[in-house]
Amino acid sequence: MTNDADIANTSPRRWLVAWIVALAVAALALAGVERGWRAHGQVPNVLDSPQLWSTERDKVYGDSPRPLVLLGASRTEYGFDMPTLRAELPGYRPVMLAINGLYPLAVLRDLANDPDFRGTVICDVESNAFLTEYRELQQPYVDYYHRHWTPSWRAHRALLDVWQQAAAISNPDLGAIAMLRRALAGAPPPPRNYVAYHTDRSGDIDYTLTDPEGAKRHFAAVAETNVANLPKRTPESWFAEVRPVLEQARAIEARGGRVIFYESPISGFNRQIMDRVYPPELYWNRFAAESPVAVVSARDYPELVAFPLPDDSHIDYRNKAAYTRTLIGVLKAKGLLQ
Amino acid sequence: MQFDSFTFLVFFAAVLAGYNALPGWGARKNFLLVASYAFYAAWNPPFLLLLIASTTLDWWIARRIDAAQAPAARKRWVVATLVVNLVVLGYFKYSAFALDSLAQALATIGVVYVPPRLDIVLPIGISFYTFHSLSYCFDVYRRKFAPTPDWRDYALYVGFFPQLVAGPIVRFTQMREQIETPRRTSADGLGLGLAFLTLGLFEKIVLADTVFAPVADAVFNDAAHANASGAWIGMIAFSGQIFCDFAGYSTCALGAALALGFRLPINFRNPYAAIGFSDFWRRWHISLSSWLRDYLYVSLGGNRGGEWKTYRNLMLTMLIGGLWHGAAWTFVAWGALHGGYLALERYAREHWWPGGRQAGRALAFAYGAITLVAVMYAWVWFRARGFGDGWAISRALVDVGGLSAGLAATTFEQRLAVAVFGLLVLVQALLRNTDPERAFRRLPAVVVGLLLAAMLCLIVLSPGNNHAFIYFQF
Numbered sequence: 001m002t003n004d005a006d007i008a009n010t011s012p013r014r015w016l017v018a019w020i021v022a023l024a025v026a027a028l029a030l031a032g033v034e035r036g037w038r039a040h041g042q043v044p045n046v047l048d049s050p051q052l053w054s055t056e057r058d059k060v061y062g063d064s065p066r067p068l069v070l071l072g073a074s075r076t077e078y079g080f081d082m083p084t085l086r087a088e089l090p091g092y093r094p095v096m097l098a099i100n101g102l103y104p105l106a107v108l109r110d111l112a113n114d115p116d117f118r119g120t121v122i123c124d125v126e127s128n129a130f131l132t133e134y135r136e137l138q139q140p141y142v143d144y145y146h147r148h149w150t151p152s153w154r155a156h157r158a159l160l161d162v163w164q165q166a167a168a169i170s171n172p173d174l175g176a177i178a179m180l181r182r183a184l185a186g187a188p189p190p191p192r193n194y195v196a197y198h199t200d201r202s203g204d205i206d207y208t209l210t211d212p213e214g215a216k217r218h219f220a221a222v223a224e225t226n227v228a229n230l231p232k233r234t235p236e237s238w239f240a241e242v243r244p245v246l247e248q249a250r251a252i253e254a255r256g257g258r259v260i261f262y263e264s265p266i267s268g269f270n271r272q273i274m275d276r277v278y279p280p281e282l283y284w285n286r287f288a289a290e291s292p293v294a295v296v297s298a299r300d301y302p303e304l305v306a307f308p309l310p311d312d313s314h315i316d317y318r319n320k321a322a323y324t325r326t327l328i329g330v331l332k333a334k335g336l337l338q
Numbered sequence: 339m340q341f342d343s344f345t346f347l348v349f350f351a352a353v354l355a356g357y358n359a360l361p362g363w364g365a366r367k368n369f370l371l372v373a374s375y376a377f378y379a380a381w382n383p384p385f386l387l388l389l390i391a392s393t394t395l396d397w398w399i400a401r402r403i404d405a406a407q408a409p410a411a412r413k414r415w416v417v418a419t420l421v422v423n424l425v426v427l428g429y430f431k432y433s434a435f436a437l438d439s440l441a442q443a444l445a446t447i448g449v450v451y452v453p454p455r456l457d458i459v460l461p462i463g464i465s466f467y468t469f470h471s472l473s474y475c476f477d478v479y480r481r482k483f484a485p486t487p488d489w490r491d492y493a494l495y496v497g498f499f500p501q502l503v504a505g506p507i508v509r510f511t512q513m514r515e516q517i518e519t520p521r522r523t524s525a526d527g528l529g530l531g532l533a534f535l536t537l538g539l540f541e542k543i544v545l546a547d548t549v550f551a552p553v554a555d556a557v558f559n560d561a562a563h564a565n566a567s568g569a570w571i572g573m574i575a576f577s578g579q580i581f582c583d584f585a586g587y588s589t590c591a592l593g594a595a596l597a598l599g600f601r602l603p604i605n606f607r608n609p610y611a612a613i614g615f616s617d618f619w620r621r622w623h624i625s626l627s628s629w630l631r632d633y634l635y636v637s638l639g640g641n642r643g644g645e646w647k648t649y650r651n652l653m654l655t656m657l658i659g660g661l662w663h664g665a666a667w668t669f670v671a672w673g674a675l676h677g678g679y680l681a682l683e684r685y686a687r688e689h690w691w692p693g694g695r696q697a698g699r700a701l702a703f704a705y706g707a708i709t710l711v712a713v714m715y716a717w718v719w720f721r722a723r724g725f726g727d728g729w730a731i732s733r734a735l736v737d738v739g740g741l742s743a744g745l746a747a748t749t750f751e752q753r754l755a756v757a758v759f760g761l762l763v764l765v766q767a768l769l770r771n772t773d774p775e776r777a778f779r780r781l782p783a784v785v786v787g788l789l790l791a792a793m794l795c796l797i798v799l800s801p802g803n804n805h806a807f808i809y810f811q812f
Contacts (some may be wrong), residue, residue, distance in 0.1 A: 009439075012504040012526055013527070014529070015526060015529020015533075015783070016525070016529070017787065017788065018529065018533070018783045018784070019529060019545040019787065020787070021786075021788060021789070021790075021791065022536075022786075022788070022789075023791075023793075025787065025791035026791040026795050029795050030795055030799075031799055065449060147459070150380060150381045150382060151379070151380050151381075151383070152339040152340070152345045152380035152381055153345070155348070156343040156344045156345040159348070163344070169799060170801050172801050172802050175548070175799050175801055176548075176795075176796050176799035176800055177548055179799075181751075183749045184750065185750070
């Protein structure tokens with residue numbers, strides 16, 4: 001290393017030139033890449049992550065407005081319309097904690113173990129979700145929140161939201177390594193993501209940007225594989241796995257909170273597989289009858305199952321607001337929401 | 339707060355502006371100390387109290403050491419600071435490890451002991467600031483300098499935010515004059531400092547996190563199923579990751595300090611171009627290796643007690659150095675390997691090549707290659723999640739028969755990681771006797787500008803998830 005004197009003796013003009021060149025070239029190059037991606041139809045999109053989840057997890061406290069915590073997987077994350085919830089339920093603060101692809105019971109347990117949580121939970125589950133094999137799927141998010149979520153990362157994530165909403169190049173699929181890989185393989189540019197995320201973590205699925213029939217086949221295949229890979233539960237053994245979850249729900253209600261287990265609509269092969277493995281009269285209906293907390297299934301409400309599910313599992317974003325309004329109506333009619 | 343975060347960009351811009359806006363040196367030092375504590379508290383505010391308490395206690399004890407006239411009294415004070423610092427470090431870092439090890443040891447004699455599940459959060463940077471404080475007290479004890487009467491100056495030495503959480507482990511002698519002499523941002527310091535920050539972020543975000551980490555993680559997270567090519571690629575990728583991660587942090591630290599008018603010692607000098615293991619440790623994490631040499635190896639007797647005691651001291655120093663990195667036996671294994679390498683090298687030098695005969699180019703190249711491979715192999719144990727994983731990777735590495743078949747099935751990301759690592763080693767070999775500062779200064783300004791532009795573009799175009807700096811956990 002050179003010494004202090006070298007720093008003082010080097011011409012400041014040299015660094016001025018270097019940094020003007022650096023910033024000008026970098027700005028031009030990045031603007032060119034951004035423009036190129038936008039010409040290919042790419043748009044800025046918020047990226048869901050444990051950090052973004054943690055920003056929502058921060059919001060589950062307080063009584064006024066009352067937190068309305070949405071737990072579940074993709075059907076909740078992409079099915080609940082947050083502006084509609086805010087407009088229709090002014091006494092509540094909707095908090096999206098559902099995580100795409102992962103059943104939610106680890107987060108329910110976390111809320112049950114949190115003595116400061118007294119909000120309302122809508123926990124979107126199906127019979128499969130109660131199995132112990134699926135119990136820990138969302139635990140890494142919970143661990144991240146409790147071990148790594150710091151004031152510094154809160155500020156970082158807030159600024160990252162701004163950047164991701166402004167720049168298509170903030171998407172890793174459009175990053176340098178991905179570009180190089182595709183260029184060497186002669187692969188076409190990636191298609192635009194058919195899910196658009198918001199900073200409140202809700203997502204909009206636009207089925208005009210993807211192949212719903214392909215998605216349908218995919219979900220059916222995944223469901224079949226999951227069912228085949230797990231030991232079959234008798235109603236008794238299944239209910240033994242449900243019981244601790246009900247205890248957790250009861251713990252939340254004992255503190256003045258509320259838990260609503262909700263089975264969202266599915267159709268086609270998805271419905272057939274689930275009904276074949278877990279006939280409702282032996283599983284879900286018994287759960288609904290014995291649960292000390294509220295249980296609502298969309299299948300009991302024709303107005304909810306009437307919404308089209310292009311891939312048998314999820315709702316197109318154009319129907320989200322109407323679906324959410326309908327569900328709120330159902331829950332209000334049952335006295336579960338004010 | 340991490341350097342590779344938007345939070346740091348905003349924080350650093352605010353610190354630069356506030357620091358240079360203040361007129362007096364005392365006010366600027368107060369501002370830097372408050373900023374450093376804010377930097378630390380942004381991670382976990384309650385642990386700021388621990389940092390302040392540790393700082394204050396060591397500052398006070400150093401003054402007691404200096405004031406004491408009787409050797410026994412001086413020794414008592416230095417032992418007191420050693421015990422206090424090691425107890426605090428031990429509680430936070432090694433409690434669970436010690437209890438688990440005890441349970442395993444008891445199990446071998448048939449005693450069942452289930453240790454309590456300790457959910458202790460490790461204060462970030464505790465290993466680093468503990469070593470800062472200890473070196474200060476040891477040096478006062480050895481009468482290398484008189485302790486500073488100014489708590490603020492000492493607190494700034496320990497807490498100066500660029501080096502607070504992951505080094506370099508700076509000695510007080512390297513910082514005292516800089517803290518006591520007024521300084522502010524110079525145009526050259528700012529230009530070079532920002533260039534260092536850019537280089538460090540490029541190493542961390544582009545190379546460590548984007549090129550190397552995914553490949554290394556894929557292998558080490560499923561070590562039991564690693565084949566020969568996977569093991570080699572994983573080892574290479576982690577060797578690249580650990581260097582770019584840690585050297586990236588150190589380069590950022592140097593850059594942030596330079597921009598504020600401070601100069602921290604260089605911590606990495608092209609270590610993968612080392613010829614020999616003692617040369618490697620003169621180039622890798624220089625501030626730690628010199629700390630271990632000065633305060634541990636020398637205190638153990640160094641090479642003053644004869645040949646075998648020298649080997650013992652080398653081995654003990656490296657074992658403890660390994661354990662400093664993390665509370666797991668795999669880190670001890672990593673230290674043992676390096677201790678063994680150093681002892682073997684010393685033995686060879688004294689018995690096979692006495693008199694320090696100059697090696698020819700071919701021999702130097704061969705020894706450099708051996709050094710590199712041996713260092714890379716030691717990283718396997720550093721990264722492995724347990725002994726089982728370490729053995730699994732080790733076995734796969736020597737499965738020569740399976741190597742060619744596996745190589746044919748490598749992915750783009752794996753080939754890229756290997757190629758970039760090769761490039762990294764080549765660059766280090768070409769710049770073996772220089773450093774980034776000299777390289778920046780030698781090149782024409784426009785070329786430096788283009789290099790910085792390329793790095794900035796790649797940083798922006800590598801938007802993966804943030805990974806914590808590996809050395810934060812130490």
